[in-house]
Amino acid sequence: MSEQGASPRELEAENESLRARMAYLLEQAERNHDIMCRHQAFDLEIVGAATFPELIDTIFRTLPAISDLDIATLCLVDPDADIHGVMVKLGVDFDDFPQLVFVASDSAFGFVPSRRALLTAPSKPLLGPYVPTLHQAMFPQPPAGLQSIALVPLLRNKRIIGSLNLGSVNASRFTPALGTDFIEHMASIIAICLENVISNEMLKYIGLTDSLTGVYNRRYIDRRLLEEIGRARRQAYRISCMYIDIDHFKAVNDNFGHPGGDEVLREVASRIKAELRLSDALGRFGGEEFVVLLIDADLESATIVAQRIRASIDGAPFELSSGERLPVSVSIGVATLDDFERDHAIEGVAQQLVAQADNALYQAKENGRNRVVSFDE
Secondary structure, three states: OOOOOOOHHHHHHHHHHHHHHHHHHHHHHHHHHHHHHHHHHHHHHHHOOOOHHHHHHHHHHHHHHHHOOOEEEEEEEOOOOHHHHHHHHOOOOHHHOOOEEEEOOHHHOOOOOOHHHHHHOOOOOEEEEOOHHHHHHHOOOOOOOOOEEEEEEEEEOOEEEEEEEEEEOOOOOOOOOOOOHHHHHHHHHHHHHHHHHHHHHHHHHHHOEOOOOOOEEHHHHHHHHHHHHHHHHHHOOOEEEEEEEEOOHHHHHHHHHHHHHHHHHHHHHHHHHHOOOOOOEEEEEEOOEEEEEEEOOOHHHHHHHHHHHHHHHHHOOEEOOOOOEEOOOEEEEEEEEOOOOOOOOHHHHHHHHHHHHHHHHHHHHHOOOOOEEEOOO
């Protein structure tokens, strides 16, 4: 029937249908605008993340909420565990990020084509049903009823640095027919942010470590001590400091040259580190001097650790690459900060603690070396 011949009831029904259609389109437009605004805010938040844990936390905390996901995980390619190792040394607690996975090779990702193909046609996301036997590694703690997933490659300079993995209990949320431009754009921003933050953290680590021994440098120990004193004041635990000096180190350099001295320094650092907990911090203060911060350790406990370190170094000769076997010993001074006077500046308290350990070290050397002396006020 033509429009001219339509009855009033038919015209009213058609108008009602058009109004409903228009309302639906407006609702969709508002919803899409809201999604776009939320994702723009997400982009700004991750771009502004200054540290690795801040970035990872933002991704895991915000992305599922703004995208209506049941899970989001990240897999990062880390062949020699360099990223993981540096982050641990910078204090990152990976127990806080169970959805972050490190893999040794990008072959762990099912979407990786051959290297030659990747140069001309970068890998595309894989969308489809969740298959536990195939995807469990990318979803270490999947939600109950996980049905559909999107595995999105994180690409930088045509190189896969990881995978952004999205999941939903809705079986139709991610299907092979779904367009991927939006999630590829999101993944590209995440990849850029990851690369930048990881690079900055690596530079930070390099700036806080001693290049010869691989332990922390004085700058790091000074900074860490201030942080720990503030934390100890709040949580009421004790901090101990050990000042360690290699006995007669000048003679080592004189007899075996600086290469031999460098080998001794590296081995001393290694033996000290073997006696410490992950929460403790070892730094080289320069020359043959090392400082250890023992967290939540009283003077008695710290002295026991110091004795173990002294015995470990004195107990077995150092074998140099030249074939020489060299006996080495250390002298150690120990001091503990357990009475916090909150009206004293943290900087002064930190300097006093290190000075007390240094004074105890002086007594150890004066008393014959190869011994531990605890500071006693």
